[in-house]
Amino acid sequence: MTAVAAARSGVVAGRGGRLLGHAGWALAVAAPLAFLGVFFALPVGTLVLRGFVADGALDLTGFTEVFSRPRTWRIIGLTLAQATVGTAISVLLGLPGAHLLYRREFRGRGVVRALVVVPFVLPTVVVGVAFRSVLSDSGPLGALGWDGTFAGVVAALVFFNYSVVVRTVGAFWVQLDRRAEDAAAALGAPPWRVFTSVTLPALTPAIASAASIVFLFCATAFGVVLVLGGTRYGTVETEIWVQTAQFLDLRAAAVLSVVQLVVVAGALLAAGRARDRRERALQMTAPERASRPPRLALRGPGRRAGDIAAVAVTGAVGVLLLALPLATVAVRSLRTPTGWGLDNYANLATTGGRNALSVTVWEATLTSLRVALDATVIAVVVGGLVALVVSRRPRARARRRAVRLLDAVFMLPLGVSAVTVGFGFLVALHRPLGLDLDLRSSPLLIPIAQAVVATPLVVRTVLPVLRAVDSRLHEAAAVLGASPARVLATVDWPVAARSLGLALGLAFAVSLGEFGATSFLARPERPTLPVVIFRLIGRPGAENLGMALAASVVLGLLTATVMSLAERLRHGSSVEI
Amino acid sequence: MARDLAAGTTATPRAGSTTDAAPGARTAHGRRLAAPATVVAVGLALAGCSAIGADDGGQDATASPGEEGGTVVLVTHDSFLLSDDLVAQFEADTGLTLETVAPGDGGALVNQLILTKDAPLGDVVYGIDNTFASRAIAEGVLEPYTSPAASDDVEQYAVDDEGHLSAVDVGDVCINVDHEWFAQAGIPEPVTLEDLTAPEYRDLLVVTNPATSSPGLAFALATVAAFGEDGWLDYWAALRDNGLKVVSGWSDAYYVDFSGPTSEGDRPLVLSYASSPPYEVAEGATEAPTGALLDTCFRQVEYAGVLAGAANPEGARQVVDWLLSPEVQADIPESMYVYPVDSGVTLPESWTTYAPQPEEPYTLDPETISENRDDWIQAWTDTVVG
Numbered sequence: 001m002t003a004v005a006a007a008r009s010g011v012v013a014g015r016g017g018r019l020l021g022h023a024g025w026a027l028a029v030a031a032p033l034a035f036l037g038v039f040f041a042l043p044v045g046t047l048v049l050r051g052f053v054a055d056g057a058l059d060l061t062g063f064t065e066v067f068s069r070p071r072t073w074r075i076i077g078l079t080l081a082q083a084t085v086g087t088a089i090s091v092l093l094g095l096p097g098a099h100l101l102y103r104r105e106f107r108g109r110g111v112v113r114a115l116v117v118v119p120f121v122l123p124t125v126v127v128g129v130a131f132r133s134v135l136s137d138s139g140p141l142g143a144l145g146w147d148g149t150f151a152g153v154v155a156a157l158v159f160f161n162y163s164v165v166v167r168t169v170g171a172f173w174v175q176l177d178r179r180a181e182d183a184a185a186a187l188g189a190p191p192w193r194v195f196t197s198v199t200l201p202a203l204t205p206a207i208a209s210a211a212s213i214v215f216l217f218c219a220t221a222f223g224v225v226l227v228l229g230g231t232r233y234g235t236v237e238t239e240i241w242v243q244t245a246q247f248l249d250l251r252a253a254a255v256l257s258v259v260q261l262v263v264v265a266g267a268l269l270a271a272g273r274a275r276d277r278r279e280r281a282l283q284m285t286a287p288e289r290a291s292r293p294p295r296l297a298l299r300g301p302g303r304r305a306g307d308i309a310a311v312a313v314t315g316a317v318g319v320l321l322l323a324l325p326l327a328t329v330a331v332r333s334l335r336t337p338t339g340w341g342l343d344n345y346a347n348l349a350t351t352g353g354r355n356a357l358s359v360t361v362w363e364a365t366l367t368s369l370r371v372a373l374d375a376t377v378i379a380v381v382v383g384g385l386v387a388l389v390v391s392r393r394p395r396a397r398a399r400r401r402a403v404r405l406l407d408a409v410f411m412l413p414l415g416v417s418a419v420t421v422g423f424g425f426l427v428a429l430h431r432p433l434g435l436d437l438d439l440r441s442s443p444l445l446i447p448i449a450q451a452v453v454a455t456p457l458v459v460r461t462v463l464p465v466l467r468a469v470d471s472r473l474h475e476a477a478a479v480l481g482a483s484p485a486r487v488l489a490t491v492d493w494p495v496a497a498r499s500l501g502l503a504l505g506l507a508f509a510v511s512l513g514e515f516g517a518t519s520f521l522a523r524p525e526r527p528t529l530p531v532v533i534f535r536l537i538g539r540p541g542a543e544n545l546g547m548a549l550a551a552s553v554v555l556g557l558l559t560a561t562v563m564s565l566a567e568r569l570r571h572g573s574s575v576e577i
Numbered sequence: 578m579a580r581d582l583a584a585g586t587t588a589t590p591r592a593g594s595t596t597d598a599a600p601g602a603r604t605a606h607g608r609r610l611a612a613p614a615t616v617v618a619v620g621l622a623l624a625g626c627s628a629i630g631a632d633d634g635g636q637d638a639t640a641s642p643g644e645e646g647g648t649v650v651l652v653t654h655d656s657f658l659l660s661d662d663l664v665a666q667f668e669a670d671t672g673l674t675l676e677t678v679a680p681g682d683g684g685a686l687v688n689q690l691i692l693t694k695d696a697p698l699g700d701v702v703y704g705i706d707n708t709f710a711s712r713a714i715a716e717g718v719l720e721p722y723t724s725p726a727a728s729d730d731v732e733q734y735a736v737d738d739e740g741h742l743s744a745v746d747v748g749d750v751c752i753n754v755d756h757e758w759f760a761q762a763g764i765p766e767p768v769t770l771e772d773l774t775a776p777e778y779r780d781l782l783v784v785t786n787p788a789t790s791s792p793g794l795a796f797a798l799a800t801v802a803a804f805g806e807d808g809w810l811d812y813w814a815a816l817r818d819n820g821l822k823v824v825s826g827w828s829d830a831y832y833v834d835f836s837g838p839t840s841e842g843d844r845p846l847v848l849s850y851a852s853s854p855p856y857e858v859a860e861g862a863t864e865a866p867t868g869a870l871l872d873t874c875f876r877q878v879e880y881a882g883v884l885a886g887a888a889n890p891e892g893a894r895q896v897v898d899w900l901l902s903p904e905v906q907a908d909i910p911e912s913m914y915v916y917p918v919d920s921g922v923t924l925p926e927s928w929t930t931y932a933p934q935p936e937e938p939y940t941l942d943p944e945t946i947s948e949n950r951d952d953w954i955q956a957w958t959d960t961v962v963g
Binding site (some may be wrong): 047050091127129132133136137138139148226227229238242244245246247248249250286338353357358419421422426427430431438440441450519521523524525529531535537538539540541542544545554 | 650653655656657658677678679681683684685687688689691692693696698712715720731740788789800824825826827829831832833838840841842843849850855857859860927954962
């Protein structure tokens with residue numbers, strides 16, 4: 001159904017409908033804000049404030065003290081350097097990957113697409129062990145000498161975040177109208193020229209979106225930096241953890257949390273600027289046309305130099321960076337004390353060597369799936385509302401600013417330390433807002449904590465697609481008398497539904513793999529899969545290590561399955577604009 | 578609430594797609610719809626027993642005996658584990674329902690207790706170790722209680738005179754050695770801390786960072802106890818010059834760098850526990866491939882105590898008594914991979930054979946540790962990392 005038809009049938013909607021529309025928008029803003037306020041701002045704010053209050057009075061001397069330590073500056077510098085280099089390399093390597101996996105067709109593409117996401121959710125402690133097995137002096141890449149170096153940390157950051165770039169940019173790229181490129185080519189522009197002056201500018205919003213997420217992930221990376229950085233490389237995040245959990249120095253932790261917020265806000269501002277500059281309605285094609293990309297041809301008359309380069313880069317990334325550590329995990333999961341076999345997988349129905357666990361791994365898997373489902377629902381509802389509000393471009397400048405602020409605010413959870421959030425929950429959620437309610441012991445807190453982290457990803461996935469809706473369609477529908485609800489249902493929803501599958505998948509995947517905040521809230525009798533893996537790998541013995549690795553493979557496969565289903569969901573929804 | 582939302586969000590795209598599709602495209606869509614339909618079905622199935630729904634049933638099922646005594650909440654670390662039978666017996670004996678929360682371990686646990694002092698997370702805590710014990714007491718998170726079940730063994734590890742904390746278990750952090758590696762290399766195994774600085778053991782040792790790992794801190798404390806505050810940094814300088822490797826966590830050291838049977842590394846000396854070797858004994862084998870160097874150990878002590886401001890202080894005291902009871906003490910080695918504090922308990926056979934306890938481990942007064950911990954870690958970092 002077209003927007004115009006929708007508008008015509010909605011002519012009856014009068015002033016009452018409009019008022020209702022305003023109320024609807026207000027609710028769409030208020031509900032997510034209330035969620036973020038109670039489950040993010042309140043806990044984090046309370047904890048940080050604690051660090052600045054001494055003997056009942058505000059005490060900001062922590063700043064001068066922490067900033068006078070040379071260590072602080074070194075760590076801030078390292079954080080920025082790691083995040084910047086990690087982001088740049090992820091984007092550079094991710095672009096050819098996005099091209100190959102979304103703009104070309106070849107056999108096995110679906111499998112590769114699903115596998116690429118696996119690193120994103122693997123528990124950092126397992127990835128740390130896998131990476132170090134590869135990079136340490138006795139490992140296959142030991143000759144590089146990257147163990148415990150800056151390069152090792154960056155390689156691991158790219159390993160985790162490569163898929164974010166491939167997915168975010170790829171999902172956007174596939175929907176770009178190819179006719180502009182075809183026209184440029186027909187007018188005689190060489191392929192590189194078409195890419196730099198037509199494709200790349202059109203991709204900028206998606207690249208900026210991906211880069212900002214990756215930067216936040218890199219800047220707040222914790223486990224992987226701790227494991228791979230050795231004693232020399234730390235980030236603000238690891239330092240907050242050390243100060244909070246080891247030195248019990250809340251004042252220093254609070255100062256560092258503020259530093260982290262400033263860095264994150266700066267990154268968001270820069271990303272927002274980059275997006276704004278390109279803010280315009282992009283030409284999107286119907287998925288029927290878009291979903292038939294040309295076949296990948298490396299030989300014969302149809303071959304393109306760009307494709308060959310993309311295959312070379314992506315192949316190298318795939319083998320060296322992604323497959324090697326993943327294969328290490330998979331291969332070692334098959335090793336048993338007596339040789340090779342599936343014993344470790346059979347053991348997943350037990351509680352581990354000498355009862356390392358309180359539940360079997362399968363029970364933990366079920367817990368994880370349930371929690372992830374709840375978290376996904378919350379994240380998609382909250383994130384969907386935010387994306388919808390932020391996708392609008394109000395005329396009034398103040399409102400436009402407000403919308404942009406809302407966008408940035410919902411990205412913050414990606415940039416704040418899990419330790420701060422986890423501790424904040426314990427401090428702030430006993431009788432929150434004066435209610436006689438101890439939320440700290442609520443089983444709902446775990447999915448909520450995971451949803452807080454997943455929401456920004458939902459926003460970033462849905463938003464570029466919604467933003468690309470030509471605002472003239474809204475106007476045309478409104479002029480023709482369609483009620484705001486009608487406009488939403490017929491103009492925005494069909495477009496948003498395309499990216500919803502991906503958003504669902506990402507939210508589910510993030511929730512499945514979340515360990516940081518969960519580890520502070522987990523209940524011993526009902527742990528999630530990553531918590532169980534962490535426990536198994538913390539015990540000696542071939543059986544426990546084998547089970548930890550087998551459980552990681554299960555987690556990885558689960559994620560890959562969810563992602564490929566989610567992707568099909570996207571194709572299933574038919575849209576005509 | 579989530580149940581309804583789940584159905585709504587996943588089902589809607591399907592509805593939209595069928596109505597919008599042109600008649601000719603319907604068959605193609607029908608096939609593609611299989612996937613979304615599966616997602617919806619799986620989603621609904623899971624939502625039917627999602628976290629919200631499941632937890633009511635799960636909790637209540639175990640809560641049956643707890644009418645008169647109410648609930649007692651045990652705050653502990655995530656390694657806490659005891660046999661279900663023991664927990665059921667405790668609940669039957671006391672009429673209490675035991676609930677556990679595990680918000681963190683080591684320093685994180687103590688810091689959380691300090692932060693939530695005004696509204697405690699539970700009634701009783703188990704898992705504060707001797708490196709954080711004094712800090713917890715000084716911050717006032719504990720209520721004094723001396724259990725009638727406390728034996729001389731418990732007294733021996735008392736942190737203060739008022740009895741804020743009762744020792745429940747001990748664990749020894751020791752250098753572990755890969756027997757096979759040394760046999761093959763034809764080098765005698767090291768015995769003492771001093772040996773580790775000898776040239777024949779160059780590039781053979783991997784330990785963990787005291788700033789990020791609790792065994793790492795314990796080993797640093799062992800060297801303070803062994804060489805004194807004046808000499809321990811010189812010892813570390815000698816270790817550093819002898820090719821010491823430092824990594825951030827135990828899993829990392831043990832599974833990546835150690836050359837033991839489950840590991841792939843090239844270092845035959847690793848920082849681990851006295852209780853690690855039995856785990857490496859293959860089924861049917863009579864000899865352990867690894868062993869602990871008993872002259873290199875530091876003793877970690879884990880304590881339990883009643884939390885100040887507990888909602889159920891009587892229940893909390895009963896939990897402390899229970900943790901010190903012979904039954905729980907006997908269950909501790911197999912369940913939690915540490916030694917019971919009660920020396921009268923018979924240890925499992927594999928432990929007496931492959932994990933003998935060091936007779937004279939290094940120890941330090943908890944008060945001294947609390948006062949100096951931060952400075953020592955800083956000094957260690959300056960010396961070893963530079």
